[in-house]
Amino acid sequence: MRQSFTKMHGLGNDFVVIDATRRPFVPSADDLRRIADRRFGVGCDQILVVEPASAPDIDFDYRIYNADGSESGQCGNGARCLARFVRDKKLSERDTIRVRTQSSVLVLQLLADGQVRVDMGAPRFEPADIPMLATQRETRYRHELDGATLEFGALSMGNPHAVILVDDLDTAPVRTLGPRLQTQAIFPQQANVGFMQIVDRDTLRLRVYERGAGETLACGSGACAAAVIARLWDRVGKAVTVQLPGGSLQIEWDGEGQPVFMTGPASTVFTGDLEWFNQ
Numbered sequence: 198m199r200q201s202f203t204k205m206h207g208l209g210n211d212f213v214v215i216d217a218t219r220r221p222f223v224p225s226a227d228d229l230r231r232i233a234d235r236r237f238g239v240g241c242d243q244i245l246v247v248e249p250a251s252a253p254d255i256d257f258d259y260r261i262y263n264a265d266g267s268e269s270g271q272c273g274n275g276a277r278c279l280a281r282f283v284r285d286k287k288l289s290e291r292d293t294i295r296v297r298t299q300s301s302v303l304v305l306q307l308l309a310d311g312q313v314r315v316d317m318g319a320p321r322f323e324p325a326d327i328p329m330l331a332t333q334r335e336t337r338y339r340h341e342l343d344g345a346t347l348e349f350g351a352l353s354m355g356n357p358h359a360v361i362l363v364d365d366l367d368t369a370p371v372r373t374l375g376p377r378l379q380t381q382a383i384f385p386q387q388a389n390v391g392f393m394q395i396v397d398r399d400t401l402r403l404r405v406y407e408r409g410a411g412e413t414l415a416c417g418s419g420a421c422a423a424a425v426i427a428r429l430w431d432r433v434g435k436a437v438t439v440q441l442p443g444g445s446l447q448i449e450w451d452g453e454g455q456p457v458f459m460t461g462p463a464s465t466v467f468t469g470d471l472e473w474f475n476q
């Protein structure tokens with residue numbers, strides 16, 4: 198039997214989305230890498246799978262796989278695409294749905310203008326929750342790397358993030374320092390590494406070297422992480438526009454213990470069938 202899929206993107210962070218509500222989709226890591234391959238497969242940063250709800254208070258389970266076959270507990274741009282997908286495929290008629298990932302419950306709201314607003318949950322800062330090997334929570338962590346002291350903020354948005362402040366995003370060492378910091382032993386599950394430039398109190402610029410996918414055109418959870426860290430460092434207010442290479446997201450955060458809200462677009466590109474995927 199063929200496996201149908203929908204190709205979608207959120208600001209150029211692209212996805213293969215699969216409906217597993219009626220028939221299970223149980224891919225191996227090799228299957229996932231093949232789907233994500235931009236030459237031998239469909240090509241994407243992440244594969245998103247919609248599954249039947251595993252608890253009464255949610256609408257769907259939402260599984261997230263990176264292009265390298267690893268699984269994550271969070272994908273913000275994917276969450277917006279999932280809301281669009283569920284509506285377009287008539288899996289739900291509701292404007293607001295609750296989905297459960299490996300690590301979080303997210304509330305997705307389809308807005309009248311076609312954008313999607315996501316309650317991403319509250320950021321977690323305790324090192325054990327990120328997870329990160331550190332003796333105590335810090336607003337700024339310092340880490341010796343390649344003979345220099347690197348300063349960054351760290352938190353979990355349901356997945357681990359480190360955020361580095363830079364003066365000039367265009368020349369930031371995203372593809373060299375990103376993978377170096379990502380794979381340090383202080384991050385036992387690795388981390389998504391964001392490079393953030395402050396434009397003004399309402400605006401950030403951001404590039405993210407993602408775990409399992411490399412640098413992407415946008416990272417929704419990374420945008421939330423950057424906005425939270427910038428607010429903790431008193432560099433922005435409670436609502437910020439985060440400008441990513443693929444476009445902008447609106448992020449709102451009321452402070453410690455409160456959820457982060459992310460608003461942005463979700464686009465469908467095409468649908469197809471995986472001819473080789475038989476289950």
Ligand SMILES: N[C@@H](CCC[C@H](N)C(=O)O)C(=O)O
Nearest residue numbers: 269272273274356408417418
């Ligand atoms: N692109 C995503 C994040 C996807 C998962 C991430 N690479 C991880 O491994 O945690 C987003 O929009 O949040």
